[in-house]
Amino acid sequence: MKTIQNLEEINKPREKLYKKGAQALKDYELLSVLLGSGVKGKDVITLSKEIIKILELDFTSITLEKLTSIHGLGRAKAAQILASIELCKRYVGEKQKLRISSSRDVYEELIPYKDKQQEYFLCMYLDGANHLINTEVISIGTLNQSLVHPREVFSYAIEKRCASIIIAHNHPSGTLEPSLSDINVTKRLQEAGKILGIDILDHVIFTNDGFYSFKEEGIL
The missing domain is CATH 1.10.150 (DNA polymerase; domain 1)
Structure with a gap:
């Protein structure tokens, strides 16, 4: 041999x-x-x-x-x-996994959606080390509680055993200030996440010119 x-x-x-x-x-x-x-x-x-x-x-x-x-x-x-x-x-x-460590990371990952003429509500699903597992479009259209149901947001997170999520949506109008509806939807999803044991790390509103972070502004 x-x-x-x-x-x-x-x-x-x-x-x-x-x-x-x-x-x-x-x-x-x-x-x-x-x-x-x-x-x-x-x-x-x-x-x-x-x-x-x-x-x-x-x-x-x-x-x-x-x-x-x-x-x-x-x-x-x-x-x-x-x-x-x-x-x-x-x-x-x-x-190869992208680690999300700031709202800037979220914004850069969602750049393909910033030119959309309708509001896109997106959810980024993360593992325990904040590595991005997937990004899903939850709804298209003006953000409200009827369009964004916790079931639609958390079903994938439960299936893939995600540790946390980040929600985000664009504002075609160009304004970065959250509306009352934006705040209400965020609070509703936050409460649902607490029950399920899945943290919402941030809600990021973004436009062509920049982004607004609920976490950085102390809302989350």
């Missing part, structure tokens, strides 16, 4: 990594470094190339069963591969 130590120096993936960095390695070479050795009847490079072919077809939903269908690949090495894939998914996914 060939291992990385048996290969010619110039072809050793591990040596190549030392000299040129991991980014210089091909996919199968990276995998061969991870595996370290081949299996009975297959050197590590041959095995790695076979595994890469499987991963290219079904990377996101690869399973232990699919990996062990490769002749000679046992559960231990398959588990190494699965653990590495899952670790990568978690780190990449975490990095």
Whole structure:
């Protein structure tokens, strides 16, 4: 059985990594470094190339069963591969999540809605670390309590187990001052959130020229 130590120096993936960095390695070479050795009847490079072919077809939903269908690949090495894939998914996914830490972040995320000619009432759903899970349009039209029902706002939050939400809507008129209806809707949703255990972190009114934060103004 060939291992990385048996290969010619110039072809050793591990040596190549030392000299040129991991980014210089091909996919199968990276995998061969991870595996370290081949299996009975297959050197590590041959095995790695076979595994890469499987991963290219079904990377996101690869399973232990699919990996062990490769002749000679046992559960231990398959588990190494699965653990590495899952670790990568978690780190990449975490990095890509937008963290909302201020009303400015909310405004910048909702810029696509600032030119709308009708009022768009939106809800931003957050996890426990204030990472944005999703943004949903709840209603379109003049904001009032009949258009914005707590059920419509919180159903997604309950389904996805969100820790908190941020509500927002645009003012096509250009004024940033909240109306009485804006304040009443906010208070109604805040009370519903308290019952459900889902905090409303802010209500942001926005226009082309800026935004108004209920939290910053002390209303929330």
